[in-house]
Amino acid sequence: MHAYRSQTCAELSKENVGETVRLSGWVHRIRDHGGVLFIDLRDHYGMTQLLCDPDSPVFDAVEKLRAEYCIRIDGSVKARDENLINPKIPTGEIEVFIRDMEVLGQVQGDLPLQVFGDQEYPEETRLRYRYLDLRREAMQHNMTLRSDVVASIRRRMWDIGFREYQTPIITASSPEGARDFLVPSRLHPGKFYALPQAPQQFKQLLMVSGFDKYFQIAPCFRDEDPRADRSPTDFYQLDMEMSFVEQEDVFGTLEPVLKGLFEEFGGGKKVDQDWPRIPYAEAALKYGTDKPDLRNPIEMQIVSEHFAGSGFAIFARILEQDGTQVRAIPAPTGGSRKFCDRMNSWAQGQGLPGMGYIFWREAEGALEGAGPLAKNIGPERTEVIRQQLGLGAGDAAFFLAGKPSEFEAIAGRARTEVGEQLGLIDQDRYAFAWVVDFPMYEADEDTGKIDFSHNPFSMPQGGIAALEGDPLDVLGYQYDLACNGYEIVSGAIRNHKPEIMFKAFALAGYGEDEVRKRFGGMVNAFQYGAPPHGGCAAGIDRIVMILADTANIREVILFPMNQRAEDLMMNAPSEPTAEQLMELGLRVIPQE
Numbered sequence: 001m002h003a004y005r006s007q008t009c010a011e012l013s014k015e016n017v018g019e020t021v022r023l024s025g026w027v028h029r030i031r032d033h034g035g036v037l038f039i040d041l042r043d044h045y046g047m048t049q050l051l052c053d054p055d056s057p058v059f060d061a062v063e064k065l066r067a068e069y070c071i072r073i074d075g076s077v078k079a080r081d082e083n084l085i086n087p088k089i090p091t092g093e094i095e096v097f098i099r100d101m102e103v104l105g106q107v108q109g110d111l112p113l114q115v116f117g118d119q120e121y122p123e124e125t126r127l128r129y130r131y132l133d134l135r136r137e138a139m140q141h142n143m144t145l146r147s148d149v150v151a152s153i154r155r156r157m158w159d160i161g162f163r164e165y166q167t168p169i170i171t172a173s174s175p176e177g178a179r180d181f182l183v184p185s186r187l188h189p190g191k192f193y194a195l196p197q198a199p200q201q202f203k204q205l206l207m208v209s210g211f212d213k214y215f216q217i218a219p220c221f222r223d224e225d226p227r228a229d230r231s232p233t234d235f236y237q238l239d240m241e242m243s244f245v246e247q248e249d250v251f252g253t254l255e256p257v258l259k260g261l262f263e264e265f266g267g268g269k270k271v272d273q274d275w276p277r278i279p280y281a282e283a284a285l286k287y288g289t290d291k292p293d294l295r296n297p298i299e300m301q302i303v304s305e306h307f308a309g310s311g312f313a314i315f316a317r318i319l320e321q322d323g324t325q326v327r328a329i330p331a332p333t334g335g336s337r338k339f340c341d342r343m344n345s346w347a348q349g350q351g352l353p354g355m356g357y358i359f360w361r362e363a364e365g366a367l368e369g370a371g372p373l374a375k376n377i378g379p380e381r382t383e384v385i386r387q388q389l390g391l392g393a394g395d396a397a398f399f400l401a402g403k404p405s406e407f408e409a410i411a412g413r414a415r416t417e418v419g420e421q422l423g424l425i426d427q428d429r430y431a432f433a434w435v436v437d438f439p440m441y442e443a444d445e446d447t448g449k450i451d452f453s454h455n456p457f458s459m460p461q462g463g464i465a466a467l468e469g470d471p472l473d474v475l476g477y478q479y480d481l482a483c484n485g486y487e488i489v490s491g492a493i494r495n496h497k498p499e500i501m502f503k504a505f506a507l508a509g510y511g512e513d514e515v516r517k518r519f520g521g522m523v524n525a526f527q528y529g530a531p532p533h534g535g536c537a538a539g540i541d542r543i544v545m546i547l548a549d550t551a552n553i554r555e556v557i558l559f560p561m562n563q564r565a566e567d568l569m570m571n572a573p574s575e576p577t578a579e580q581l582m583e584l585g586l587r588v589i590p591q592e
Contacts, residue, residue, distance in 0.1 A: 004072055004104075010046025014093045016077045021096060023048060024072040024104065026135065027065050029116045037062055038095075041073070042115075044140065049086075049095040050075065058101045068115060068132070070105035073098050123554070128568040130559055142556050146544045149265055150217055153238055153540070156257045162215040162240065167202035169219070170194075174201065174518060179223035181233075189585035195221035195234075198537060200457060201522050203241040204494055207533035208525045215240040217540065223565075228552050229486060229542060232565040241535030247477055247493055250534050251275075251434060254481075254489065258538070262430045262483075265547045270429045275481075279437040284404070285327075288412020290438075293485030294431035296419035300411060303328045303399070306385050312376040315356070318401045326401040327411055330389045331418045334396040335359035339421070340371060343398060346417055350410055352400075359396035360386055367393055405445075416485070430483055430546075437461070438478040441471040441507060451508050454478045457501075457522075458492035459534075464500045471507045477534070488543055491536020498526045 004024040012021065025043035032038075039050040039062070050073060052062045065071065075096040086092030112128070113121045115135045126133040133139055154164065173180045173194035180194040196202075198220050206214045218239040226232035242250065255275060262271045272294075283290050286299040304325045307315040318324050334340070340357040347355040356373045368374075369382035389397055398414060400407045419425045440460055442453035450471050458476040460466045466474050481489035495501050501523065505515045516523055544556040554560040561567055581587065 008045040009041055009043040009048040010090050012048055012077055012091050012094050012096070014079060017079045017094060019077050020074065020099075021077055022072065022074050023050075023096065025070070026115070027067055027069045027071060029067065030065060039065065039098075041071070042135075046091060047089050048091045049080075050098050051078070051095045052098040056098050058098060061101055061103075062098060065103075066107055068107050068111060068135075069103060072102045072104055074100040124562065124568060127554075127560065127562050130569050134558065139555075142544070142548050142550075143558060145265060145548055146540075146556055149261065149544050149547065150236075150540060152261055152264060153257070154217065156260060157215045157238075157240070160253065160257070162213045163211070164216055165206060165211065165214050166216060167196070167199040167206075167218065169196065171196050171202075172518075181221045181223050184584045184586055186584055197222050198237070199239050200455075201519065203239060203535065204457065204496075204522060204533065205525055207241055207243045207494075208496075208528070208530045210243075212243045213241075214535075218537075220537075226561070226563045226565060229545065231541060231553055231557060231560060232563075233561050236540040238538040238540060239535075240537070241533060243531040243533045245493070245532070245534050247436070247479060247534065250491060250493075250536060251479075254536065254538070258432070258481075258489075258543075261543070262547070266430060267547075267549075270426075272429065272431050275432040275434055277434045277436050280435055280439065281437070283433075283435050284408055288408050288410075288415055289485075290435050290480060291482040291485060291487040292433055292435075293416065293419075293425070293482070294433055295426045295429050295484060296416065297332075297424055298330055298415050298419055300327050300329050300415060301389060302326070303385055303388065306381045306388075307377065307399075307401070310377040310381060312356070312373055315399070315401045323403050324401065325404060326399055327404070327407070328385065328389055329398040329400070329411060329415050329418060330391055331396040331398060331422060332391065332424065333394055333422050334418060335361060335394040336396075337370070340396055340398075342421070343414070343418065347410075347414065350413065352410065355414065356399040356401075357396055358382055358385065358399075360391060360393055362393045373399065433482050435480045435482060436478075437475045438480075439472065440474040440476040440478075440504070443472060449509065455490075455492050456505065456508070457494050459495045460500070460504060464497075464503055467500070467503045467507060474507075479536070481536075481538075483543075484546060486542055486546060487539075488546070489536050489538045491534065493532070493534035496526055496530040496532055498523055501526070 001022050006022045009023055009025050023041055025041045028040040028042040028047060030037060030039050035054065037052040041048050041050050052059055056062065075098045077094050077096055080093055080095055113125055113132055115132060134143065170183060170193045178197055180197065183193040183195065185191045185193060199216060199218050203214055216239045218237055219234055220237055221234045224230060224232050242253065259271055280290055283292050288300060302325050304319055307326045308319045310316050315326055319326065336359065340359055344354045358369045358371050358374045360367055360369055369379065369386065374382045385397065391397060400411050438454050440453065440458065441450050443450055454476060455478060458478045461475045461477055477493035479491055480487050495504060502512050502515060541553050541557060545553050548556050550556065559569065
């Protein structure tokens with residue numbers, strides 16, 4: 001017999017009754033029924049109930065077991081009584097009587113967190129003792145799901161003619177929109193490598209090298225401020241690139257891969273088959289975000305004309321300023337003063353003085369608008385707003401005014417809040433949308449300085465001629481894919497012509513010499529017959545997060561950092577030794 005097990009803890013069934021078996025695993029739970037001990041033994045695959053009474057030669061040793069001891073047992077498989085069968089587990093028809101036992105790993109002291117049950121623990125505790133946290137059923141499921149998703153992605157990409165190639169982990173710094181992690185060079189004192197924010201330049205160079213279709217499950221490193229849906233240090237993405245393609249070719253390639261993936265692992269939820277293309281400006285207007293959740297049917301609309309010169313002085317005065325507007329957030333079924341007051345309180349919690357609202361109700365056989373705004377602007381304007389928004393009795397609308405750049409984000413959050421509170425969001429659906437036509441550039445509100453708003457290596461729509469006018473009017477062949485309110489893919493058709501690249505970077509303040517210095521390898525390569533190419537990257541951590549139905553990305557990463565970018569388990573980041581610093585020619589300046 002094998003030294004540790006003849007079967008896993010998920011394999012035994014009624015067919016094994018009478019056999020002598022060997023199992024290894026962790027003590028999940030112990031129950032003492034009047035001198036008869038029942039032990040749930042757990043391994044990665046499942047659970048088996050063990051039985052021990054004074055007739056067992058190892059009863060005294062079994063009595064000393066505690067939760068999470070790692071043990072090996074030999075025993076006899078017995079059928080459970082009919083009324084004790086547990087249909088919830090594959091081994092529920094049997095139990096194993098313990099005849100021999102060996103403790104493989106003891107538990108020293110008290111457990112900092114229990115594996116059995118569904119107790120909640122502070123995240124700091126869970127991350128400090130991650131090896132225990134990962135033993136819990138939900139975490140085992142999440143990490144198995146992640147592994148299966150990655151394997152499925154690889155199969156699907158190979159099946160459509162892509163090959164996987166590995167790109168360097170140590171490389172040069174480049175502006176990808178976040179801070180680099182720098183790595184000091186011992187052989188070149190005073191110089192630094194960088195961990196790649198993405199394999200961007202290398203995958204483009206692969207296209208220049210003639211490989212045509214590339215993909216990689218790529219680790220990426222960005223020194224970012226943490227968020228619930230973003231890792232602050234490193235993450236993995238499905239990175240892909242194709243030659244001789246336009247934007248729709250990339251969409252047509254990736255859509256079946258992701259549809260199949262969500263159908264395979266989505267737990268039976270509906271996967272939208274038609275994925276709309278939404279221009280960035282339209283997404284910002286209707287949804288207040290460039291990652292819209294289309295499960296929410298609410299679409300915002302501009303209603304400025306109905307408030308201009310109206311009796312509602314606050315909005316009327318705002319509209320006298322350039323670049324301002326009033327936007328409405330429809331709220332079907334939200335037509336009660338109680339709900340409107342609740343949303344008003346929510347807005348105040350977001351730092352606003354409140355949100356104006358109108359709700360409509362039946363009064364003496366006719367529809368009337370109610371609320372402070374309705375009284376101020378009068379019944380005629382109120383009725384026109386209702387008709388524009390397509391609302392009726394029992395519905396409401398909320399209003400925000402000002403410069404869109406200042407209120408758009410909170411309007412988007414308000415749309416989500418309204419949808420959630422009114423139960424309008426279809427929870428059994430994966431809704432996708434390509435967001436396209438991103439602006440290439442943005443201006444700093446304080447200095448007016450022009451910089452890239454997205455990927456600097458994208459082809460401007462209209463080519464070099466588009467770069468002759470106002471940079472803020474230039475659109476790029478850039479695109480994101482949103483799913484249920486999360487961005488899961490970002491990509492572009494690349495700028496493969498040096499003369500257009502130099503012009504594009506010049507508008508953002510980078511001279512030709514600077515471009516050659518930072519991106520010399522790519523610029524030089526483009527001088528030797530570069531093909532048109534494009535691609536994208538899909539965030540694996542975020543995809544698994546959505547499939548696992550959690551809003552915290554750390555729930556699907558094996559050993560994540562905490563919110564302060566610290567690894568509490570491995571004590572990272574840590575201070576280097578004096579010898580290490582000396583070898584690298586570095587000195588740490590203490591922070592006051």
